[in-house]
Structures are given as structure tokens and as C-alpha cells.
Amino acid sequence: MRIIVPVKQVPNTTDVRIDPKTGTLIREGVESIVNPEDLNAVEEGLKLREAHGGEVIVVSMGPPQAEEALREVLAMGVDEAYLLTDKALAGADTLATAYSLSRAIRSIGEFDVVICGRQAIDGDTAQVGPQLAEFLKLPQITYVSKVDIEDGNVLAERLLEDGTEVVRAKLPALLTVTKEVNRPRYPTMGGIRAAHREKEIHSWGAEDFKAEPWRIGLDGSPTWVKKTFSPPPKAPGQALKGTPKEMGQELVRRLTEKNLI
Amino acid sequence: MGVVIVAEKCTGCKLCIASCPYAAIDMVGNVAVLNEKCTDCCACLESCNVEAIIFEGTRREREIDLSQFADVWVVAEQREAKLMRVTKELLGKGRELVEAKGERLCSVLIGSGVGHLAKELFEHGADVVHVAEAEELSSYRTGPYSKVLSELIIEHRPDVVLFGATTIGRDLAPRVANRIQTGLTADCTGLEIEADTGALLQTRPAFGGNIMATIVCPRSRPQMSTVRPGVMAMAERQAGRRGELVQKEVKLRRADLTTEIVKVIKGEKRHVNLEEAKVIVSGGRGLGGPENFKLVEELASLLGGEVGASRASVDSGWIDSSHQVGQTGKTVRPRLYIACGISGAIQHLAGMECSETIVSINKDADAPIHKIADFSIVADLHKVLPVLIEELKGVGKGSPSEG
Numbered sequence A: 001m002r003i004i005v006p007v008k009q010v011p012n013t014t015d016v017r018i019d020p021k022t023g024t025l026i027r028e029g030v031e032s033i034v035n036p037e038d039l040n041a042v043e044e045g046l047k048l049r050e051a052h053g054g055e056v057i058v059v060s061m062g063p064p065q066a067e068e069a070l071r072e073v074l075a076m077g078v079d080e081a082y083l084l085t086d087k088a089l090a091g092a093d094t095l096a097t098a099y100s101l102s103r104a105i106r107s108i109g110e111f112d113v114v115i116c117g118r119q120a121i122d123g124d125t126a127q128v129g130p131q132l133a134e135f136l137k138l139p140q141i142t143y144v145s146k147v148d149i150e151d152g153n154v155l156a157e158r159l160l161e162d163g164t165e166v167v168r169a170k171l172p173a174l175l176t177v178t179k180e181v182n183r184p185r186y187p188t189m190g191g192i193r194a195a196h197r198e199k200e201i202h203s204w205g206a207e208d209f210k211a212e213p214w215r216i217g218l219d220g221s222p223t224w225v226k227k228t229f230s231p232p233p234k235a236p237g238q239a240l241k242g243t244p245k246e247m248g249q250e251l252v253r254r255l256t257e258k259n260l261i
Numbered sequence B: 001m002g003v004v005i006v007a008e009k010c011t012g013c014k015l016c017i018a019s020c021p022y023a024a025i026d027m028v029g030n031v032a033v034l035n036e037k038c039t040d041c042c043a044c045l046e047s048c049n050v051e052a053i054i055f056e057g058t059r060r061e062r063e064i065d066l067s068q069f070a071d072v073w074v075v076a077e078q079r080e081a082k083l084m085r086v087t088k089e090l091l092g093k094g095r096e097l098v099e100a101k102g103e104r105l106c107s108v109l110i111g112s113g114v115g116h117l118a119k120e121l122f123e124h125g126a127d128v129v130h131v132a133e134a135e136e137l138s139s140y141r142t143g144p145y146s147k148v149l150s151e152l153i154i155e156h157r158p159d160v161v162l163f164g165a166t167t168i169g170r171d172l173a174p175r176v177a178n179r180i181q182t183g184l185t186a187d188c189t190g191l192e193i194e195a196d197t198g199a200l201l202q203t204r205p206a207f208g209g210n211i212m213a214t215i216v217c218p219r220s221r222p223q224m225s226t227v228r229p230g231v232m233a234m235a236e237r238q239a240g241r242r243g244e245l246v247q248k249e250v251k252l253r254r255a256d257l258t259t260e261i262v263k264v265i266k267g268e269k270r271h272v273n274l275e276e277a278k279v280i281v282s283g284g285r286g287l288g289g290p291e292n293f294k295l296v297e298e299l300a301s302l303l304g305g306e307v308g309a310s311r312a313s314v315d316s317g318w319i320d321s322s323h324q325v326g327q328t329g330k331t332v333r334p335r336l337y338i339a340c341g342i343s344g345a346i347q348h349l350a351g352m353e354c355s356e357t358i359v360s361i362n363k364d365a366d367a368p369i370h371k372i373a374d375f376s377i378v379a380d381l382h383k384v385l386p387v388l389i390e391e392l393k394g395v396g397k398g399s400p401s402e403g
Helices: A036-052 A064-076 A094-108 A128-135 A189-197 A244-257 B015-019 B085-101 B117-123 B142-156 B169-179 B290-302 B311-315 B346-352 B381-395
Strands: A002-007 A009-011 A032-034 A055-061 A080-084 A113-117 A140-150 A153-160 A163-170 A173-177 A201-204 A224-229 B002-005 B025-028 B031-034 B053-056 B072-075 B105-111 B128-133 B160-164 B184-188 B190-193 B200-206 B211-216 B223-227 B244-248 B259-266 B279-283 B306-309 B336-340 B357-361 B375-377
Touching: A002 A036, A002 A064, A002 A094, A009 A064, A032 A036, A032 A064, A036 A055, A036 A064, A036 A113, A036 A140, A036 A173, A055 A064, A055 A094, A064 A080, A064 A189, A064 A201, A080 A094, A094 A128, A094 B169, A094 B184, A113 A128, A128 A140, A128 A173, A128 B169, A140 A163, A140 B169, A153 A173, A244 B357, A244 B375, A244 B381, B002 B031, B015 B025, B072 B085, B072 B169, B085 B105, B085 B160, B085 B190, B085 B223, B105 B117, B105 B142, B117 B128, B128 B142, B142 B169, B142 B244, B160 B169, B169 B184, B169 B223, B184 B200, B200 B223, B279 B290, B290 B306, B290 B336, B290 B381, B306 B311, B357 B381
Parallel strands: A002 A055, A002 A113, A055 A080, A080 A201, A113 A173, A140 A173, B072 B105, B072 B160, B105 B128, B128 B244, B160 B223, B184 B223, B279 B306, B279 B336, B336 B357, B357 B375
Antiparallel strands: A009 A032, A140 A153, A153 A163, A163 B259, A224 B211, B002 B053, B025 B031, B190 B200, B200 B211
16 A cells, blocks of 8 residues: 655644733744644554555655654654655645645655544644645545555544544545544654664655646735734633632522523 | 646546536537636646646736625534534624625525525525535535535635534535635634725634634635634524525536445434533542532533533543543533633633633632633632532522523
8 A cells, every 4th residue: 555644843832832921922942843643644554554565655845844753754664755845835825735735645656545634733724634635636534533444445433523423435535533543653763763864855846746836835825814913811700709608609699690590 | 828728638538527616628529628617726637647738827817806706605514404503603703794795694505304494594694595405415425515515606606605613614615615726714713804805804723722813815715714613603593584595406426425424423422512512511630530520410410501521530531531621622612611620721721711601610729710710719619519509409490591
């Protein structure tokens, strides 16, 4: 099987803090990590390779330093890595990103399955997977928590708000997986050595994967960011006073007043 | 300039015809030819295996005339022929938007045996409802739903299309936005019309809710958003309100039906529907053990609400993860959220801080949860919860009034 996994390097948003004085993001000292659910996608690819043979190829779009993220997944056991890096790609929204990834995947060649993480923690859009599936004309199964492949079909459990759906699609297909799908492995010492000494990261500019210049980067993006701001603070609340009994009674009175109970 | 089919290379395979959302490709003899419906959307480029379809020029030559697009559309979400709450929230927000624009509020209803829901859509503010019904549409599937919706959008040219940011909306919307090559903003929590331009300002949280971003879609139409459930106020029901029903003819091919639903497993144990709940009583580490969830459950049941939980209590194995509220669990916006023994880590707050009224019960006066609460009680929850339960039983309030 040829398994393609798109991955993204993201700032670790749990480290992101707001400067209480200026109300802006403090970006200094925020480490870059491989997007967590992309690690689940890589792990699922590696498991499929172990079960069915073949190779796992990762593709990432980002600045040159995204190479670190690719080294990390190579150390997990990924076979090949492509980094799409070009100033012309900057500012891409999800559609322009999905377009660039689709061109790169077509340039890499034939494949059986594309596995994406459900969403990236910096933007939380969950849009690149389905938009990539549309560019590649593939059936998609999103929010996947379990994957089985047999007889050229994928059978996947898809998480819904109120349960799970088991969906079948013919390969090739695109899946977006959630953190429930598996527990990503840690790189081994041998893996880390191989990732740095033996494995090469193919660095591609927009021309290398035959992207139409007007469909990439900011120019190829239908959506633009107009402004960013800090979430507004909430009006101050009231602390109830008294014994537990008095406070309980007071609360019921207040909630009844507000027609909440 | 624009999309060109190189006749000498065309093998007559017809793959491009299936890929075209605008029915803009005809077969003339054994060669594909573009007709006047072509919008240079380039959807066909990827379908051609012999590179007979190319795009000439370096950028879109034809600017889209934005004035051709009007009306706000709400893509209704139904599951098992029941309308989801988020649809009524979208109709509530949609009404505000059309009043600012002076246009119509329309809804799209896709399914099988769902026509009767149109009445509910009218009563919640839809002026027009487009109904697409077919056996193949009985359960949500990406292929047939995106086909039907793309066709409707291309035919009627709405200016704005809104979806619920659910596992269905977030599967469908990106696929459709790509097919018609327009912009899509995910998981919006604020929508408004810019006064001078009439543009849709789409506001959403990013970086785990640490920052808000306002997104616009200046050059293409429709402007599409998925909207977070529980954030917008629901449209009031106006009994007997009517509108115009438009039936859509559904034509699906085998190529549109690429996935098959083998089976559906409903949530384990009791059905937990936190996103739709009007009241949520949540328990955290302060409960001290799984047995104390009984107090939380009793209070929730007296209030006609659902039981929520913090990550700490789920990770301790006290309650099933389907109850978890927060960044890694559900994002909720009930009218009333009562946090019992929850300290209020930022990840938990991210999932519940949009609740209309928040009550915190925690004996730690420094617990962050108190800072965002409308009513905070610094006391032992084991003493306070029994009082609340007793009071509510005394008042005889079984469930909150229908809001």
C-alpha cells in the first residue's frame, strides 16, 4: 500500500498566553510541535503498512523550519518526506492549502489512501482534509476513530455527536482521524538516527509540483483575515454570601428570578 | 483565456463531464467542448487523465460580479427526520443578517421523508425552503449531499450560506466550498454584515480560543460559514407562519454514492446530548469520587438537564468521556451551567464559557471558575448540593420552562 499523510507544524497552543497588559498573544518561547492529530494519522499509516506492507509518505507545507516536524515523523518510521516550501505559498487559506497539497500528492504518484489529522490546533478548521479529498476526487470519511482495510475497501468508524457510524468506501479514499484512533508511538533511537543520517527530505517549491501560481498562497485564497483581537472580558459575577444553606436558597431565588429554573 | 480543452488531446472519456458542477461541458462528436455555462472554476482540470484540459493565463481573467448574488441560506440539518437545534439558531442569526441586507432568508432541506420539516423552518423564519428528497439521501453522506447542495447553490446564487459546525456540517461545507471554488470560514461564533460594504464579517476563535479572528471573503460568492452550535440565539417560533416551498429535482449517479453506511451505533448507555442541553450540571475532581456523581445527576434531573464533567473526573474513570466538557470534549452553551467541584482549567473554560449563566460551587476561593461565574459559591459542594436539591423539590419545579 502507498499511504500519504499530510502533516502540519503548529505552535503548541496550550503554551500560548495572553499578555495581561497589552491583551496580545505572547509568541516568544512557544515551541513548535507536530500537530497532535497528525501524529495519530502518521501512526495509523504506520500500522497499515505493518499489516499490509508498502510505504508511508508524509507531505507538509510550511517554512523551511517545518523540516524539524518532518524529521520527527521520519524518526517514527515514515519512509519518505516532502516539504512544500516557497514564499509564494505563504498566506494560504484552507482552499489554497488543499490545492497545493493535492498538486504535490499527484506529483508524488499513485497511492491507496490519504490519512489526515482531523484538524490542526492553531486554526481548528478541519477543512483541509475534505477540501483535499475534493481536489483529488476521492471519497472521504471524517472524524474517524477506527480503520480497517480489506479487499480494496476501507471500513471506518466515524464519530458523531450522539454515536458512531460505520462507513465503507472503496480505495483510494481520504480519511481524517481523531485522537481516539490510536496512541502515536515514540521515535526509537534507531529511528532518530535514520531520520537524520539516512533519510532525505525532498524540498519542493511551487514549480516542482506544478501548482498554478494564481491558485496558491494569499492570492489563491478566497478568505482573508480582516482583523484579530483578544476575546472580550465578561461582566463581573457575584459571590453569594452566608452559610451553605443560605447560599443554596439565595441561588435558587436568583435563578428563579432569571427564569432559568 | 481561462479554461481550455485541447481537442487533439481529448480521448472522449467523459470524466470531465462528471466533474463539472455547472454542466458546462458537452460532448461534440467524440470530444469534450465547453459551453457558455463555464465559470473557469477549474473543477475539471483535476479530472482529466491526459492533460487535455488546461488553464491559460496566470490569474482569473473574469472577475465575479458580486451583485448577482443575494439571500442568506441556512442548510437545515436533520437527523432521523428531526430538525437539529443548531438549524433554528442559524435561522435566528440568518434573520438578523437578511434584515441588514434587505434580502430573503432561505433554507435547504435535504433527506428522505423530511418534507414536513419545511413547516418548522417557515415557523422559525425561513421565507423560502428548497426541498431535495430521494431514497439515497435518507442518511447524511458526503457524496450525494454535496452534489445536491452544490447544484442548488449554482442555480440560485445565494450571497451567504450557513451550516451548523457539526460532524455533518463540517464534513459537507468544505467539500461544497471547494466544488464551487469559494471561501469557507470554520466554526464561527460571530456573524455580522459590514455596514458600508454589505460583506459578511465572520468571527471565530483561533489558537485554542486565545485570540479571535474576523474573516472576510472579498472576491468570491457565496460567503460560506460553519457556525458553532449553541452560540447564536434560537429563532422564536411563530406558529402558522408560511413561506414558499421549492421542490428540487434530484438526479444522482453511481459516482456520487461512493460511501456506504454499514451500521450506526448510538452512544453508549444513556443518550448524552450536551450540545443541545438547556441546563448542564457538571462535576469535577472536587466531587472526591464516582459515588458523588449521584448528587450531580439528581440535581441535573430535577432541572431537566444533562450531566457534564471535567477532564479530571473523566480521566479518573468516574464518568464516561461522552460527558466531557472542554477543549478536548464538547463545547456547550446551555442557558444554565452549574460547575460543581471544578477548578476551571483554561481547557474546561474553553468548552463552557459561552453558557448564558454560569454558577460555580467550589470550596477553593481562588479557583479560576469563580472568576467567570455569574454566581459563585465558595463552599463545600457536599453541603450546598443537598440544599439545592431540597429547595428544588420544595418549589416543585420539575423541569425548566420551554425556552
